[in-house]
Amino acid sequence: MSSKLAVVTVTYSPGEYLDQFLSSLSTATTETPQVIMADNGSTDGSPEAAAAAYPNARLFRTGANLGYGGAVNRAVAEVDDSIEFVVVANPDVRWHPGSLDGLLAAAQRWPRAGALGPLIREPDGSRYPSARSVPDLTSGAGHALLGKIWPNNPWTARYRQDNEAVTERTVGWLSGSCLLLRRAAFDSVNGFDSRYFMYMEDVDLGDRLGSAGWLNVYVPEVEVTHSKGHAAGRHPELMLPAHHTSAYRFQADRHPHVWQAPLRWALRAGLAARSKVVVASALRARHIDDREQR
Known part of the structure; x- marks a missing residue:
């Protein structure tokens, strides 16, 4: 070795x-x-x-x-x-x-x-x-x-x-x-x-x-x-929310002060909303692909 x-x-x-x-x-x-x-x-x-x-x-x-x-x-x-x-x-x-x-x-x-x-x-x-x-x-x-x-x-x-x-x-x-x-x-x-x-x-x-x-x-x-991307493609309902959670953690760690709390709240809410949109879009695309392959 x-x-x-x-x-x-x-x-x-x-x-x-x-x-x-x-x-x-x-x-x-x-x-x-x-x-x-x-x-x-x-x-x-x-x-x-x-x-x-x-x-x-x-x-x-x-x-x-x-x-x-x-x-x-x-x-x-x-x-x-x-x-x-x-x-x-x-x-x-x-x-x-x-x-x-x-x-x-x-x-x-x-x-x-x-x-x-x-x-x-x-x-x-x-x-x-x-x-x-x-x-x-x-x-x-x-x-x-x-x-x-x-x-x-x-x-x-x-x-x-x-x-x-x-x-x-x-x-x-x-x-x-x-x-x-x-x-x-x-x-x-x-x-x-x-x-x-x-x-x-x-x-x-x-x-x-x-x-x-x-x-x-x-x-x-x-x-x-x-x-x-093959894992994310198979399970967008799991992978995409994990991506948004990680993005929040990265920025929250770098903006930790009490006075920055409103910024963290806005960031969390915005990423949560975006996550729902992209997951729904990915699931629709997967459904269409599955239907076309039948």
Whole structure:
């Protein structure tokens, strides 16, 4: 096993994606990292099959559905303290050849990098905006309210850094779907905030790393493909409210004062209303898709 690199992925009935994740990992690095599958309660048998098929993959049962950040924290605690880097990635990531070695090389160029992330491709080959600025109330609200109906609005563009050159650079935060984390940095901020069950835990981590003096570095010369959104697509009535709850928590934590209470109340009410609208829309779309497939 590698003495400097470990890989953590969180599984929840990941199906065929997990085998793709593990098989492509062998071409991503010359290292042979231990892979810890933090399982939040899979019922499809894929983590057990993967543990049997891949000698470097270990199944670690969390004992409950802890959410993404909580499961990652539990798995990272299982990694030997001497290992310098931990990769955290979704099980539906497909590694491109040399991608992890590319991130490790970038980590040497950026000794203060606490987190490094690749360019993430959608399954159709398009680029996902995985390197973004930390949202403030203005950009966050503008993106949330107008992102769907006016995709090129200035608040979304600023938040997603759409007008930034696709070059290696520091950013506010990186997508948690694929991160190379320096263990010392991750431990210095006590890992992910496990209060975030799903969504925004990566935004929070990037913000706290930056506040602690570490850098979040985007490395677009390195690429992976992420089949994102399949869980949200299956269960919008669960995933979308979780997203809005996390968005509220992120801003409420950063506006904690008594005099800011009216702001928090307005934020909570606005996000709750938006959640109901987008869930209803997603369920209608799913119903139409199901009807067309019959």
